[in-house]
Amino acid sequence: MITLDHNNLSENVxxxxxxxxxxxKESRSKITLGSDEHLDVISQNTEVFNQLIGILSLVNNLVEKKFPSDKQEAEELKLALHSLHSSLDLFVNKIKVSDSSYSESVIQLEAETAQIVEYINDINDFILSDEEFISDDFFAE
Structure with missing residues (x-):
């Protein structure tokens, strides 16, 4: 089990x-649907998915609390979040086609991933702006 640091954004990413x-990276073997082996795999995978959902929720909360205050920090975080998003996109697509038993996990993963994409866009807006440092009203409409 992973021990999470609730204050370290980069470690959680x-x-x-x-x-x-x-x-x-795990290979998927052919398993008979509804068999004991299939149910065991669903149970194990659901545990992993729930763990990942928890980490992603923490990452999103940390980005919200500790949005990068300068452009160098923002660039580094943007690259890390892009890598994470790419991996998550593959992950979600893989479980969608492999087994419909994970529909609730997929919904939660997609919601957390969408939030990451929103943060990537916000960070990119900040990087491309003329602002040297972020201000409280930067994202005000």
Whole structure:
């Protein structure tokens, strides 16, 4: 089990990325639907998915609380979040086609991933802006 640091954004992004990549690399053998083996795999995978959802939720909360204050920090975070998003996209697509038993997990993963994409866009807006540092009203409409 991964011990999460509830204050370290970059470490949690790495944890989420590594967990997603680990699942992406696993080979899928043919298992008879409804068999005990299939139910065991669903149980194990659901545990991994829930762990990943928890990490992603923490990452999103940390980005919200600790949005990068300068452009260098924003660039580094943007690259990390892009890598994470790419891995998550593959991850979600893989579980969608592999088994429909994970529909609730897929919905939650897609929601957390959509939030990451929103943060990537916000960070990119900040990087491309003329602002040297972010202000409280930067994202005000």
């Amino acid at each position: 790495k944890h989420a990325y590594n967990l997603s990549e680990k699942f992406n």
